[in-house]
Amino acid sequence: MTAKSFAATVPSHLQNEVDFSAITPELIAKYDRPGPRYTSYPTAPQFSTSFTAQDYRKALSLAAQRENEPLSLYVHVPFCEARCTYCGCNIVISPHRGPEEAYLDAVTAELELLAQALGKRRALSQMHWGGGTPTYLTPSQCARLFEAVAQRFTFLPSAEVALEVDPCVTTFEHLRVLRSLGFNRISMGLQDTNPQVQQAVRRIQSLELTKAMVDKARELGFSSVNIDLMYGLPYQTPESFAITAQQVVEELSPDRVAIFSYAHVPWIKPHQKALEAMPLPRGFAKFAIFAAAAQVFLQAGYRFIGMDHFAKPNDELSRALDSGTLHRNFMGYTVLPASDLIGVGLTSIGDVAGAYVQNEKILARYQRTVKGGEFAVERGIWRSAEDELRGAVIRKLICTFSLPFSWVRERFSVDPEVTFARELSELSPFVEDGLLQISSWGITVLPQGRVFIRNICMPFDTYLRRETGKPIYSRTV
Numbered sequence: 229m230t231a232k233s234f235a236a237t238v239p240s241h242l243q244n245e246v247d248f249s250a251i252t253p254e255l256i257a258k259y260d261r262p263g264p265r266y267t268s269y270p271t272a273p274q275f276s277t278s279f280t281a282q283d284y285r286k287a288l289s290l291a292a293q294r295e296n297e298p299l300s301l302y303v304h305v306p307f308c309e310a311r312c313t314y315c316g317c318n319i320v321i322s323p324h325r326g327p328e329e330a331y332l333d334a335v336t337a338e339l340e341l342l343a344q345a346l347g348k349r350r351a352l353s354q355m356h357w358g359g360g361t362p363t364y365l366t367p368s369q370c371a372r373l374f375e376a377v378a379q380r381f382t383f384l385p386s387a388e389v390a391l392e393v394d395p396c397v398t399t400f401e402h403l404r405v406l407r408s409l410g411f412n413r414i415s416m417g418l419q420d421t422n423p424q425v426q427q428a429v430r431r432i433q434s435l436e437l438t439k440a441m442v443d444k445a446r447e448l449g450f451s452s453v454n455i456d457l458m459y460g461l462p463y464q465t466p467e468s469f470a471i472t473a474q475q476v477v478e479e480l481s482p483d484r485v486a487i488f489s490y491a492h493v494p495w496i497k498p499h500q501k502a503l504e505a506m507p508l509p510r511g512f513a514k515f516a517i518f519a520a521a522a523q524v525f526l527q528a529g530y531r532f533i534g535m536d537h538f539a540k541p542n543d544e545l546s547r548a549l550d551s552g553t554l555h556r557n558f559m560g561y562t563v564l565p566a567s568d569l570i571g572v573g574l575t576s577i578g579d580v581a582g583a584y585v586q587n588e589k590i591l592a593r594y595q596r597t598v599k600g601g602e603f604a605v606e607r608g609i610w611r612s613a614e615d616e617l618r619g620a621v622i623r624k625l626i627c628t629f630s631l632p633f634s635w636v637r638e639r640f641s642v643d644p645e646v647t648f649a650r651e652l653s654e655l656s657p658f659v660e661d662g663l664l665q666i667s668s669w670g671i672t673v674l675p676q677g678r679v680f681i682r683n684i685c686m687p688f689d690t691y692l693r694r695e696t697g698k699p700i701y702s703r704t705v
Contacts, residue, residue, distance in 0.1 A: 248522075250662060261683075287585065299346075307328055307359070312431045343380035352383050352384065357373075457476070466519070491702030544563050
């Protein structure tokens with residue numbers, strides 16, 4: 229299937245938003261190279277072990293001074309019963325229950341340390357549980373974890389309280405308990421409905437099971453349901469993935485959909501090597517899979533949010549896109565609810581008072597450290613003034629697909645045409661290829677340029693100029 233055939237069935241007003249016909253194999257070959265996803269800047273490979281628990285305490289002390297501002301809280305539940313071969317998350321495989329009890333003790337200890345360090349700043353406008361598999365925990369353990377948070381922090385009436393669930397290990401009782409606790413948003417991993425693909429990635433999950441979970445979540449009053457899909461997996465084709473997308477629209481009708489690119493990084497995640505014996509789509513073939521699904525969601529009336537999210541027009545993400553308040557962090561595209569994000573649990577990452585901080589990745593060491601009364605910091609980084617400038621520029625581009633020069637001048641008191649003269653010059657190939665425009669107003673990413681937004685952001689990343697050539701990042705397409 230060619231790029232032009234993707235656009236043939238898309239109404240003209242939608243083609244104005246995403247012009248698939250302009251994406252040629254030559255463009256994909258030119259720009260498909262390793263690069264960050266920019267859920268932070270500086271990105272995680274730049275974090276340093278020289279950042280210690282003492283640095284984290286300093287950051288928390290600074291954050292505590294803004295006692296009237298709410299916080300975001302992320303809790304990482306690392307356990308899974310089995311490993312999916314595509315997985316790029318930091319997880320602990322434990323087919324038999326037991327280790328999660330000690331982990332909950334440790335998380336409770338860390339929450340107490342945080343509460344003490346944050347003083348009177350205890351209001352939450354957002355809490356998100358991710359994994360791993362949060363519903364690896366039993367319903368009563370979920371209640372225990374929630375209460376550990378609620379005893380130390382307060383939820384604003386409008387707080388977004390969300391979690392990720394695996395329908396394969398989640399029960400209706402889980403959903404009932406989670407809703408009664410106050411969770412109002414839920415995200416379900418699906419990846420692909422095709423049985424051959426599911427078998428290849430070791431994630432057997434029927435559409436009927438997922439639909440039952442979605443229907444129950446809506447019955448219980450969850451205000452938003454998100455479905456995660458993934459492209460670039462073995463045996464996927466544009467035709468098969470379009471069928472998956474159509475089934476998601478017709479059977480599940482989620483409020484939001486994320487279509488993530490499979491990040492093949494076997495040098496970091498060795499278990500992914502198992503997929504290399506199978507037909508992995510790459511380059512234009514991989515892009516074609518994404519485009520086929522994207523057009524299904526566009527035809528169904530979803531808005532294209534960022535580079536990989538789709539949302540119904542009345543969804544909060546759509547409203548944030550229109551108002552310019554869309555944000556991007558370690559959880560992907562989101563509505564920015566707070567100035568500081570606190571990460572809790574194994575390998576979790578926080579964004580606190582000008583610093584990124586990541587927790588210990590060894591389970592026993594994490595538990596021992598926090599139970600001993602200290603933060604289990606593995607690495608982090610204090611952001612410089614230049615980091616803040618470049619991070620803001622990258623977020624503006626990746627969230628709004630534009631960069632008004634007046635916005636840079638007003639916010640940072642610098643002349644972007646002078647400060648970023650080198651970067652603007654490096655963007656000239658994108659201009660020549662019809663992917664963006666540069667004028668005295670600023671930078672405007674054209675519809676087809678959204679496919680290459682990671683590449684467009686990369687010239688502003690000074691850390692990439694220092695890379696040694698050792699593989700770090702997944703490919704941009």
